[in-house]
Amino acid sequence: MRDDVDGLTVGQAAAQLGVTVRTLHHWDAIGLASPSERTSAGYRLYTAPDLDRLRRVAIYREIGVALEDIRAILDGASPEAAGTLRAARAQLEERIARLSRLGSGLERMIVAHERGVPLADEVQREVFGSGWDPEQARGAREAYGGTRQWRQFAEAAADRTAEEWREVADRVAGVERSLADAMDRGVAPGSAEADDLVERHREAFSAYFPLSRQMQVCLARRYESDPGFAAHYDGIRVGLAAWFRRAVDESARARGIDPETAVWE
Numbered sequence: 051m052r053d054d055v056d057g058l059t060v061g062q063a064a065a066q067l068g069v070t071v072r073t074l075h076h077w078d079a080i081g082l083a084s085p086s087e088r089t090s091a092g093y094r095l096y097t098a099p100d101l102d103r104l105r106r107v108a109i110y111r112e113i114g115v116a117l118e119d120i121r122a123i124l125d126g127a128s129p130e131a132a133g134t135l136r137a138a139r140a141q142l143e144e145r146i147a148r149l150s151r152l153g154s155g156l157e158r159m160i161v162a163h164e165r166g167v168p169l170a171d172e173v174q175r176e177v178f179g180s181g182w183d184p185e186q187a188r189g190a191r192e193a194y195g196g197t198r199q200w201r202q203f204a205e206a207a208a209d210r211t212a213e214e215w216r217e218v219a220d221r222v223a224g225v226e227r228s229l230a231d232a233m234d235r236g237v238a239p240g241s242a243e244a245d246d247l248v249e250r251h252r253e254a255f256s257a258y259f260p261l262s263r264q265m266q267v268c269l270a271r272r273y274e275s276d277p278g279f280a281a282h283y284d285g286i287r288v289g290l291a292a293w294f295r296r297a298v299d300e301s302a303r304a305r306g307i308d309p310e311t312a313v314w315e
Contacts, residue, residue, distance in 0.1 A: 057087050057095030066101075067108050074104070082121050083107050114141045155208070162208040163201070169212055177216045202259040218257045225254045229294055230287040239293065240300035248301040251294075263302055267312035270298035
């Protein structure tokens, strides 16, 4: 035991390697990597060779090599060292690929929260039609970005492919065509057929975010009052926005909801 020996204490070695003191104690206890010196005060010290072995243990452990395999490799007792390391490399490459996929998914999630639809503008127009304005979707972020519904929409949007978006858009468009057809045939708001169409609309729209009946009342009223929405629905059939609002109101009343006091929740 000497006071002039160079080395690091367990705490210092753990800090340098980025592992815990408990980990070093464990490696010491199983004889994998131990401090070889001790001061006169009884402090155990890792010398330069000890630290070199510790670094190699830490690297091998980080890439997934088992402790017993690490011991065999470092002590020259493993005839299959190359095979063990190849297997570790294969596992590491899979981890890298998995992290890359997670990174890509995270990037899509970020874009979805920031922009709404994580598709390039030209793809959005292809999916939603030439009249689609990507800026309108981005503008919705400014209006609704702090709401629970926007977060729900973004979570669903992040994982959708262009084809899945097309299916959602086609489903909503199909409901809108059915609404126009019903209006043309004189279907009365409050009738069983109108009520069924209101439910179909709510189910189709819920692909964007869960739409309660009270929220549907608020949405239908916005369809009628907002110039952009009204132009869309009246572009399908003149008067469709107003007809649909009445149909939603009657459907809500049949379920005990007063359309005049409905709130977005």
